[in-house]
Amino acid sequence: MRIKFLAIIASFLFVSIAISSCLDSDDTVELSSDATVHAFGIDTVYGKYYKFTIDQLSREIYNQDSLPIGADTIIDRILIDTFTVSGWITSRDEMNINGDTIFNKADSVDLRKAVNNETGMKFKVHAPDGVTVNEYTLKIRMHKQDPDSLVWNLMSSPLYVPAPASGQKAVLFNNELWVFTQDAAYKTAIQPDENNKYPSDCNWTKEAYTSFPNNAQLSSLVTLSGDNGQKLYIVTTANTVYSSSNGSDWNEENRFGSDVQALIASFPNILTVITNNDVYTTKDDGVTKESGEFSGTNFPTENIYSTNFESNYQPQVMIVGKSGNDQSEQTVPWVSSNGSYWVPLNNTAYNVYCPKLANPVVMYYGENYYIFGSKEENKLDAIYTSVDGISWRKTQRKFLLDKDMTEITAPYSIVVNAPYIWVIFGGNGSTNAVWRGHLNKLMSAEVQ
Structure with a gap:
């Protein structure tokens, strides 16, 4: 009283x-x-x-x-x-x-x-x-939104990327979001301005190609960060490699030969090269080369996505992708601390592994590992999460895809530019859509 x-x-x-x-x-x-x-x-x-x-x-x-x-x-x-x-x-x-x-x-x-x-x-x-x-x-300060929820927005996109006939691949390059198709590239600014405000929509600029290979495998495109800036690499169906320093002008990299299956931009200055017979790393100087190996079988050679993280203060890279002869029922992540030696994170517990997905995308985001994908080709309808990269579970609440995203049937590519996750749909003549998601607790008041 x-x-x-x-x-x-x-x-x-x-x-x-x-x-x-x-x-x-x-x-x-x-x-x-x-x-x-x-x-x-x-x-x-x-x-x-x-x-x-x-x-x-x-x-x-x-x-x-x-x-x-x-x-x-x-x-x-x-x-x-x-x-x-x-x-x-x-x-x-x-x-x-x-x-x-x-x-x-x-x-x-x-x-x-x-x-x-x-x-x-x-x-x-x-x-x-x-x-x-x-x-x-x-x-008293109180969260206005659930900090553990994943929020998605369909981006308005002036000068929209036309629906490509064959496919597309999105990457971060020179602090911009680039979408590469067989005919041209499209880029948009996604970095915050001087007031820490992110763009609320996408204003695309078309970039014409010079000497872009007509047999390029778009899914093999990677961005390598080096001492002299960033550089793009792509593998062709003839197993040769092309590179570009500006996204428009392309040149064949003869030093790689004609036996390359896939590339991984594993660490700054280090490019992992997978051939039909082995794996090795090379630096962007074109001279340094170090042999590598796999500790296991069914190493991914197609549609590879990678993510970097730290474990016990040691830089690491994790990848997922598709193997040509993989009969496993799992999507198995592989990890490396140097880009040369790779170890699979197999899981024998049937109820805590990530099932085999058609086009898996891995990311380390918000102190957890996530794999996006679907068992169906050209669908995105599930997210699996893990705290250790070995035991996985399907997310059931909060960290979910927007329901409208799961109804899209189209090729997709995903780019993480924390605090945002970008999902780009398009290819095979389907209508394009660009979605941007974020985890509430990673957003500062200024960014929101």
């Missing part, structure tokens, strides 16, 4: 001081002028305590970790179980015409007025001397 009529309380305090003074007139009683909050805390929210910070300069009390979405149904009637001061606290109840009331920690409080509100809730801290008073503002 809140105690009203502060004047009466103050008078009792004055009388008690006067009596003490009369009993021993030689002693001077000096009460503290401390009117600060020393500690603050509320009861648990979904079983968790949230730490509150007290800014004594601005006299603000706030939580650093935002409360989860939906917590307003809990804090509408919650206890402030810690409110440590030297004197006493008053608050103003808007429904009370008599003014401020003494705050009682035994009463539950409705804190919704303090949620995501710059005005917050006001509390007055009175020092024991009855004179010094400081006003504090309580501000």
Whole structure:
């Protein structure tokens, strides 16, 4: 219960001081002028305590970790179980015409007025001397969106990429999103501006080719980052390699020969080359070459997607793809720490592996591994997740594809440019669509 009529309380305090003074007139009683909050805390929210910070300069009390979405149904009637001061606290109840009331920690409080509100809730801290008073503002931060949810947007796209007849492959190149088709390339800006704002749509620019191979395997396209910038590489159906430094002008790389099946841009300056007989790595200087090997069988040689991450502070790369003679029922990731030696992450537990997908795409995103794909060709309808790259489960909630995406029948390619995931549909004459997704907890307030 809140105690009203502060004047009466103050008078009792004055009388008690006067009596003490009369009993021993030689002693001077000096009460503290401390009117600060020393500690603050509320009861648990979904079983968790949230730490509150007290800014004594601005006299603000706030939580650093935002409360989860939906917590307003809990804090509408919650206890402030810690409110440590030297004197006493008053608050103003808007429904009370008599003014401020003494705050009682035994009463539950409705804190919704303090949620995501710059005005917050006001509390007055009175020092024991009855004179010094400081006003504090309580501000409670709460997520407006579920931080673990994956949100998708269909991007509006002026100068839309025409539906390619044979297929397409999207890659990041020179801080732009490029979509390569057999006839031309299309690029759009996707980096934030000086105000940390990302483009809200896609403004495509067409790039004509010079000497682009007419037998290029678009799915083999990779971007290699090096000391001298980025470079594009692609494999042809004749098992030769072409490269480009600008996306438009292409030249054959004779140093690779005519036995190349696939390429992996595994690490900066390191290109993994898979041939019919072996694997080796080469640097962009065209000279350095180091033999490699597989620790297992059915190494991917088609439609390879890679993702980089760190394990025990050691850079690693993980890939998935299609093997020409793979009879396994699993999509098996392969990992390497140097681009030369590769190890499969096989799983013998039938209920915790990623099933064999037609065109799997792997990514390390938000501190988890994900594989996108479908058992059907030219479909995208499922996401599998793992914390270790070995045990996989299909996502059932929150981290999901938009239902409209799962209804599209078309070739697709996926690019991760954190915090965004880009999915580009198009090929085989199908209508193009560009989707952009993000995990809420990876988005800063500025980006949103």
